[in-house]
Amino acid sequence: MLKVINLTKSYDSRQVLRGITFDAQAGQTVVIMGPSGCGKSTTIRCLNRLTEPDGGKILLNGISVLELNTEQLLKLREKIAFVFQNFNLIEHLTVEENVMLPLIKSDLVRQEIVTRAQQVLEQVQLAERKNDYPANLSGGQKQRVGIARALIIEPNLLLLDEPTASLDPILVKEVLDVIEDLTKTQDQRIVIIVTHQVAFALKVADLILLLDQGQIVEQGHPEEIFSQPQSQLGQKYKQLLDYYRS
Ligand SMILES: Nc1ncnc2c1ncn2[C@@H]1O[C@H](COP(=O)(O)OP(=O)(O)O)[C@@H](O)[C@H]1O
Ligand SMILES: [Mg+2]
Numbered sequence: 001m002l003k004v005i006n007l008t009k010s011y012d013s014r015q016v017l018r019g020i021t022f023d024a025q026a027g028q029t030v031v032i033m034g035p036s037g038c039g040k041s042t043t044i045r046c047l048n049r050l051t052e053p054d055g056g057k058i059l060l061n062g063i064s065v066l067e068l069n070t071e072q073l074l075k076l077r078e079k080i081a082f083v084f085q086n087f088n089l090i091e092h093l094t095v096e097e098n099v100m101l102p103l104i105k106s107d108l109v110r111q112e113i114v115t116r117a118q119q120v121l122e123q124v125q126l127a128e129r130k131n132d133y134p135a136n137l138s139g140g141q142k143q144r145v146g147i148a149r150a151l152i153i154e155p156n157l158l159l160l161d162e163p164t165a166s167l168d169p170i171l172v173k174e175v176l177d178v179i180e181d182l183t184k185t186q187d188q189r190i191v192i193i194v195t196h197q198v199a200f201a202l203k204v205a206d207l208i209l210l211l212d213q214g215q216i217v218e219q220g221h222p223e224e225i226f227s228q229p230q231s232q233l234g235q236k237y238k239q240l241l242d243y244y245r246s
Contacts, residue, residue: 001025002047002157002190007056009042009214016042017053018214024207026156029183029191031201031222033237034211040194043211044159047192048080049073060157078106081150083160087142089134089149096121096130099148113152120148124178140171144178151182160193176200198241202226210234 002024009017016039024030032040045051047058049065058065060076068076081102089098099117106113121127124144134142143163150158163179164172176197183191183204195201201208202222210218210225210233217231229235 001059001061003057003059004047005057005059007043007046007053007058009039009046009051009053016214017046020056020211020214020216022207022209022216022219024190024192026190027187028206029193029204030207030209031205032192032194032209032211033196033198033201034233038211039214040211041161044082044161044192044194047157047159048077048082050082078153079155080157081153081155081159083143083146083150083158083163085162085165087134087139087146087166089142089145091134093133094130095126095132095134095137095145098134098145099130099152102149102153116152117148120151123151123182124148138171139167140174143167143175147175147178147182156189158189158191160191160195162194162196164195164197172197180204198226198237199244202241210237 004020004022007017007020008015020043022030032043034040042051046053053066063076065076093101096117099121100113103113103116118127121130124147126141126144126148129137129141134145137145160179164175167175179193180203205222207219208222208225209216210231212233218225218229218234225234226238226241229238
């Protein structure tokens with residue numbers, strides 16, 4: 001389980017996280033939403049210390065993440081995966097090589113890594129593109145490679161930061177479908193997704209966090225938040241959802 005307690009972060013004298021607190025149980029999907037600049041990326045980047053928070057506590061399966069030394073942190077990160085908005089693929093490596101990369105320095109034998117790459121590429125429906133280079137893929141396919149590369153380490157915490165924000169609207173759905181599928185077919189992993197896709201959030205989230213100016217202004221199950229929002233931000237998201245449904 002994940003417990004985040006009173007996380008704070010400032011850049012210069014500006015506080016961008018002002019006490020973020022939430023819990024997630026094994027198997028749950030958390031969706032973080034909020035206006036640009038409110039601290040969504042900073043929040044999830046703090047969870048694996050890509051960004052160092054100034055204060056607070058993070059407990060992941062009993063481990064106090066902020067108290068780990070470098071070596072312990074690297075060990076922990078072997079089971080935390082991150083999917084980036086802009087894919088971060090390596091252009092001169094094939095799809096399969098990109099996917100295998102996180103395990104290249106592991107103790108696994110090569111055949112095991114190849115087998116796992118095959119499995120995760122099937123999961124994102126790209127097995128037949130394994131010998132292609134990123135330049136020959138659509139944005140949606142590139143991001144599905146990004147997701148396969150995250151899955152290959154069999155993470156117990158999967159972090160996705162606006163995974164569809166760089167895609168043409170028409171390509172968004174194929175990526176959201178893959179993410180929806182993976183949230184439904186695992187039972188122990190915690191998945192945390194930053195996204196502006198309200199209808200998607202409603203489908204996959206066990207918990208939604210609405211962030212505004214570095215604070216959680218509302219959190220709860222999507223049915224709760226989108227039917228009876230208490231915050232102004234929640235009301236805006238509800239209007240957006242009503243608009244899509246009308
Ligand atoms: N490395 C950084 N240095 C200075 N300011 C930053 C840095 N990263 C983020 N910020 C600022 O922190 C605030 C929150 O950023 P971010 O977490 O990226 O927001 P979001 O992901 O919600 O759009 C923004 O005002 C942003 O400009
Ligand atoms: Mg962001």
